[in-house]
Each structure stands twice: as structure tokens, then as C-alpha cells.
Amino acid sequence: xxxxxxxxxxxxxxxxxxxxxxxxxxxxxxxxxxxxxxxxxxxxxxxxxxxxxxxxxxxxxxxxxxxxxxxxxxxxxxxxxxxxxxxxxxxxxxxxxxxxxxxxxxxxxxxxxxxxxxxxxxxxxxxxxxxxxxxxxxxxxxxxxxxxxxxxxxxxxxxxxxxxxxxxxxxxxxxxxxxxxxxxxxxxx
Amino acid sequence: xxxxxxxxxxxxxxxxxxxxxxxxxxxxxxxxxxxxxxxxxxxxxxxxxxxxxxxxxxxxxxxxxxxxxxxxxxxxxxxxxxxxxxxxxxxxxxxxxxxxxxxxxxxxxxxxxxxxxxxxxxxxxxxxxxxxxxxxxxxxxxxxxxxxxxxxxxxxxxxxxxxxxxxxxxxxxxxxxxxxxxxxxxxxxxxxxxxxxxxxxxxxxxxxxxxxxxxxxxxxxxxxxxxxxxxxxxxxxxxxxxxxxxxxxxxxxxxxxxxxxxxxxxxxxxxxxxxxxxxxxxxxxxxxxxxxxxxxxxxxxxxxxxxxxxxxxxxxxxxxxxxxxxxxxxxxxxxxxxxxxxxxxxxxxxxxxxxxxxxxxxxxxxxxxxxxxxxxxxxxxxxxxxxxxxx
Ligand SMILES: NC(=O)c1ccc[n+]([C@@H]2O[C@H](COP(=O)([O-])OP(=O)(O)OC[C@H]3O[C@@H](n4cnc5c(N)ncnc54)[C@H](O)[C@@H]3O)[C@@H](O)[C@H]2O)c1
Ligand SMILES: [Zn+2]
Ligand SMILES: [Zn+2]
Numbered sequence: 001x002x003x004x005x006x007x008x009x010x011x012x013x014x015x016x017x018x019x020x021x022x023x024x025x026x027x028x029x030x031x032x033x034x035x036x037x038x039x040x041x042x043x044x045x046x047x048x049x050x051x052x053x054x055x056x057x058x059x060x061x062x063x064x065x066x067x068x069x070x071x072x073x074x075x076x077x078x079x080x081x082x083x084x085x086x087x088x089x090x091x092x093x094x095x096x097x098x099x100x101x102x103x104x105x106x107x108x109x110x111x112x113x114x115x116x117x118x119x120x121x122x123x124x125x126x127x128x129x130x131x132x133x134x135x136x137x138x139x140x141x142x143x144x145x146x147x148x149x150x151x152x153x154x155x156x157x158x159x160x161x162x163x164x165x166x167x168x169x170x171x172x173x174x175x176x177x178x179x180x181x182x183x184x185x186x187x188x189x
Numbered sequence: 190x191x192x193x194x195x196x197x198x199x200x201x202x203x204x205x206x207x208x209x210x211x212x213x214x215x216x217x218x219x220x221x222x223x224x225x226x227x228x229x230x231x232x233x234x235x236x237x238x239x240x241x242x243x244x245x246x247x248x249x250x251x252x253x254x255x256x257x258x259x260x261x262x263x264x265x266x267x268x269x270x271x272x273x274x275x276x277x278x279x280x281x282x283x284x285x286x287x288x289x290x291x292x293x294x295x296x297x298x299x300x301x302x303x304x305x306x307x308x309x310x311x312x313x314x315x316x317x318x319x320x321x322x323x324x325x326x327x328x329x330x331x332x333x334x335x336x337x338x339x340x341x342x343x344x345x346x347x348x349x350x351x352x353x354x355x356x357x358x359x360x361x362x363x364x365x366x367x368x369x370x371x372x373x374x375x376x377x378x379x380x381x382x383x384x385x386x387x388x389x390x391x392x393x394x395x396x397x398x399x400x401x402x403x404x405x406x407x408x409x410x411x412x413x414x415x416x417x418x419x420x421x422x423x424x425x426x427x428x429x430x431x432x433x434x435x436x437x438x439x440x441x442x443x444x445x446x447x448x449x450x451x452x453x454x455x456x457x458x459x460x461x462x463x464x465x466x467x468x469x470x471x472x473x474x475x476x477x478x479x480x481x482x483x484x485x486x487x488x489x490x491x492x493x494x495x496x497x498x499x500x501x502x503x504x505x506x507x508x509x510x511x512x513x514x515x516x517x518x519x520x521x522x523x524x525x526x527x528x529x530x531x532x533x534x535x536x537x538x539x540x541x542x543x544x545x546x547x548x549x550x551x552x553x554x555x556x557x558x559x560x561x562x563x564x565x566x567x568x569x570x571x572x573x574x575x576x577x578x579x580x
Contacts, residue, residue: 168398
């Protein structure tokens with residue numbers, strides 16, 4: 001079967017002798033790691049929600065955990081894409097939701113509140129990483145109101161636009177030849 | 190030699206690689222004097238077009254001096270010739286080449302089994318593009334092997350600077366073909382989506398082909414100012430409704446001819462909800478393209494009109510309004526550019542001073558700065574429109 005992973009480079013083509021520097025930043029690597037982590041956690045939450053609720057003493061909240069799982073997977077996929085920044089901010093928001101949900105389970109009568117405290121600590125740590133990565137991968141697009149160079153003099157027509165328009169009228173005939181070359185049968189009555 | 194090498198998504202590096210060698214009697218090797226970064230390279234930079242391998246050399250807009258020719262190039266090229274290299278590799282002999290359909294040459298894709306599977310039929314080999322089109326090393330490098338060099342070249346005279354000639358390799362004939370396949374009539378309004386380098390060339394081409402009115406659409410002030418300089422009326426799609434403005438400018442008829450110079454990575458913004466949905470689907474590989482511009486063109490084009498697509502699409506596009514397309518009796522023409530079909534004519538126009546394509550260049554830097562310039566061009570920093578690299 002055809003598969004893209006079966007492609008190989010043709011023998012005889014240039015090969016790398018010495019690699020040059022990569023523009024990838026540590027934040028890009030961090031974003032990747034967080035993206036995969038997000039997907040991993042999301043899969044567990046989506047497919048084994050009972051294990052999660054059991055560990056946290058929060059039985060009965062499986063649907064919520066599943067929803068959170070979907071959220072983690074979506075944010076993870078975004079963090080791995082060229083729009084990683086949006087994915088990382090989605091993760092920061094998600095960390096907030098996670099913390100809120102965990103806090104709601106932190107009741108005096110929960111026998112697993114030790115685990116919840118641990119989970120809260122983890123969420124806090126990850127949130128710091130998410131926030132750092134989101135800050136450091138801010139898109140470099142200039143803001144809309146940034147001052148820009150404008151190019152009002154770059155017409156591309158050394159003899160001026162008017163002369164180009166005039167020439168065009170004569171050239172219309174030439175364009176018709178190209179049309180015929182294309183094998184175009186269209187004729188205007 | 191030095192070359193810009195693809196290592197993965199958003200990771201292009203200036204590596205040292207082995208020099209290219211003649212592999213076939215029809216090969217030639219050129220010493221590159223100028224090369225450029227194209228919007229198509231950005232699709233590869235983002236890994237939106239499948240079939241790249243880490244280690245592939247980028248670049249398909251290249252010119253230089255012939256330094257070595259194979260025994261089969263006989264007479265067509267010799268050492269010292271100055272050539273621009275078309276991005277489509279052509280044999281010059283197959284049925285498609287004879288028809289002038291060079292970008293679908295049946296001979297030059299050395300990995301045609303891949304293209305046959307994915308596209309149904311093979312298309313021409315392309316430089317510095319994916320393995321679907323042959324995986325040929327590209328020309329953002331100090332040297333380039335030109336396969337089928339006896340046909341795959343545009344000889345250019347001395348005395349004209351590289352900057353005026355380089356774009357014969359791709360964007361000038363691309364903008365030209367986009368306009369030419371609109372069969373422009375003197376009363377036509379031609380609307381052009383995207384004012385990147387290809388859109389800029391399409392604007393000038395539509396003027397030279399005699400359009401009555403040219404309307405250009407983008408959101409970047411610097412590119413819109415350049416479009417206006419070339420004779421276009423402009424629409425900023427971030428602040429205005431494209432459909433409403435086009436209706437206004439054509440007394441409600443809609444433009445007769447619509448040209449897409451944007452392609453598969455249309456701008457994503459909340460006020461255009463379809464682009465958000467496309468982006469989401471693209472992320473989970475449920476759709477490969479973001480065809481917002483195609484949808485808009487079909488909707489706004491005057492019935493009986495022509496839609497010309499220069500922007501690159503890679504795979505599957507969802508939710509195209511086929512009902513409007515069919516009932517309005519529209520025609521769609523597309524294609525990678527048949528570069529050599531147009532270049533004799535375009536070279537003459539440059540020589541005669543009718544047009545000077547170097548107007549589009551905003552940045553010229555050494556090859557080693559290429560990786561940074563991919564980012565600058567992608568992010569539209571520093572009012573960047575077109576980057577030329579000097580090896
Ligand atoms: N057919 C061919 O042979 C051929 C050759 C060269 C390039 N291309 C393709 O042409 C396209 C443009 O190339 P380029 O070098 O000008 O790239 P570019 O990325 O510099 O230009 C694209 C422009 O489109 C604008 N844009 C984005 N969304 C838009 C929307 N909804 N409406 C209007 N404008 C929008 C962007 O702001 C940008 O200025 C790319 O898809 C490229 O792959 C095709
Ligand atoms: Zn190109
Ligand atoms: Zn051919």
C-alpha cells in the first residue's frame with residue numbers, strides 16, 4: 001500500500017555534511033512536550049475516567065472528566081500545530097478549570113484529599129510551564145496598528161500605468177493568440 | 190555547498206551539503222546567482238503539503254550561470270550561459286509539453302508512482318517541492334542540478350540585472366497565467382484575492398491584458414499600497430465586507446473574472462467563521478485546505494464568469510458551493526504554471542521596459558539569513574513582500 005512514510009530520497013542527491021543552526025527555541029520544544037502531555041492525559045481522561053475519579057475520590061463526575069479529556073486533546077493538537085500559541089493559551093485556561101474542579105472535591109469528608117492536594121500541586125506546576133511557553137511563543141506578526149512601510153511608488157511599469165493601459169489595447173490581439181495556443185474553443189458571437 | 194534545508198515543521202536551516210553532480214546526460218549544473226522565497230515555500234514550511242523528508246533542499250525560484258553540462262544537453266546550453274530556471278521541470282518532448290501544458294509534463298516526475306496514486310495522474314517534476322513531484326533538490330543553494338536542462342531553462346541576455354529576470358522562474362508567469370486564463374475583455378472587472386508577490390504580478394498582468402477595472406483584496410496595508418500603485422482599487426477584508434464592496438464597485442453585477450492568489454492558507458479570523466472551522470478540521474487532518482477564497486469567489490462572481498486559481502491547494506476542500514458554481518454557469522481554470530509557455534513573451538516585455546518585476550522585492554539578504562527570512566516573510570514583519578537571497 002502507498003504510504004507517505006515509504007518515501008525515500010533519491011540516491012545521488014546532495015547530502016548534509018554539516019548541519020547549520022536551527023531557529024527552534026527551547027519554548028518550541030516545551031510547547032511540543034506540553035502538546036503530547038496534553039494528548040496523553042486527555043486520552044486517559046476520555047477513556048478511563050473512572051480511574052481518575054477513583055484516585056481523586058470524586059466518583060460520579062466521570063462525564064466531567066471525559067469532557068475535560070476532549071478539551072485536553074484539542075488543546076494538545078493545537079499546541080503541536082503552527083498555531084501552538086493558541087493551544088498553549090487554551091491549556092492555561094484549562095489549567096484554571098482543572099484547579100477549580102479539583103478544589104470542589106477538596107472536602108473534609110473526602111478520604112482521598114491527599115491525592116487531590118497532590119494533583120493541585122501538579123496542575124500548578126504545569127500551569128507555570130504552560131504560561132511560560134505561551135509567553136515565549138507569542139506570534140511575531142506585527143500588531144494591526146503597527147507602523148508599516150507603504151509602497152505607493154512601486155507600480156512596476158517603468159513607463160507609467162497610463163502607458164501600460166494604452167499598450168494593453170494593442171496587446172489584446174496578442175492575448176487572443178495565447179488563447180488559441182491553449183486550445184480554447186470559446187468564441188464570443 | 191551551502192543550502193537551505195527542510196528539517197521539519199517551521200525548521201529550515203542553512204546547512205553545508207555535498208555539491209550536486211551530473212546524474213544524467215541531460216543534466217546541467219548552475220552556480221546560483223539569485224534565488225527567492227515563494228508563498229508556496231510557506232506551505233512546506235508549515236508542513237501543510239505532504240511528502241517532504243528531513244534533508245530536502247528548498248527553493249524553486251532560481252537563476253544563475255551554467256558551470257557544467259551533461260553530454261546530452263548538446264548545443265542547447267553551454268558553460269557560461271546565463272539562465273533562469275523554471276520551477277516546473279520539463280522534457281519538451283511528451284504530448285503535454287507539445288501542447289504547452291508544461292506543468293503536467295508526463296516525463297519529469299521521477300516519483301510518478303506517488304503522484305499517480307494521490308492525484309490520479311502524474312504532474313511535472315518540481316524543484317524544491319514535495320516527493321509527490323519528484324523530490325528534486327531545490328535552488329535555495331549555491332549550486333543547482335537542473336535535470337532535463339536542454340528544455341528546462343530560460344536563456345536570458347547579459348546587461349539586465351538578476352532582480353528583473355529572476356521572477357520569470359515562477360511568480361511573473363504565474364500571475365500572468367492567472368490573468369491570461371481569464372480571457373480578459375476590455376469591459377471586464379477582474380477581482381484578485383491576495384496581494385502577495387503572486388497577486389501583485391496578477392494585478393500588473395490584468396492591466397497589461399486590458400482589464401477595465403482591477404480590484405485587489407488583502408488585509409495588509411503595505412501590500413494594498415503596492416497593489417494600488419500597480420493600478421488596482423483595493424479592499425481590506427479585515428475592515429470591509431468583500432462581497433458588499435465588490436457588488437458596489439460593479440453596480441451589483443459582480444466581477445466577471447475572479448483570481449485566487451491566496452491558496453490553501455486563507456487568513457483565519459472570527460468574523461469569517463468558515464475559516465475557523467477549516468482551521469480546526471485541518472488540525473485533525475479532516476480537511477487539507479482552507480478554501481475560504483474559493484467560496485467567496487463562487488458566491489460573488491458574475492454569472493457566466495471565470496474563476497482562475499493560482500493559489501495552491503493540496504488535497505481536500507470542504508463545503509464548496511457547487512450549487513452556485515453550477516447554476517451560475519461559472520468556469521474554473523487552475524494549475525501550477527506552464528512557465529515556459531509564457532516566458533518568451535514576458536522576457537520581451539521586460540527587455541522593452543514595459544514591466545519591471547523587481548518592484549516587488551522588499552528584502553535582499555545573503556543565503557545564510559534565509560531561515561530567518563522564512564519567518565519574516567511568513568509573519569509579514571518589516572513590511573516584507575518578497576525576499577531575494579544571494580548565495
Ligand atoms: N500556481 C502556481 O504555479 C503558483 C506559483 C507560485 C505561487 N503559488 C501560490 O500562490 C499563492 C500566493 O503566493 P504568494 O507568494 O503571493 O504568497 P503570500 O503568502 O505572500 O500571499 C498570500 C496573500 O494572501 C492574503 N490573504 C490571506 N487570506 C486572504 C483572504 N481571505 N482574502 C484575500 N487575501 C488573503 C495574505 O494576506 C497574503 O498577502 C500561494 O498559495 C502559493 O503557493 C502558485
Ligand atoms: Zn513558487
Ligand atoms: Zn514533457
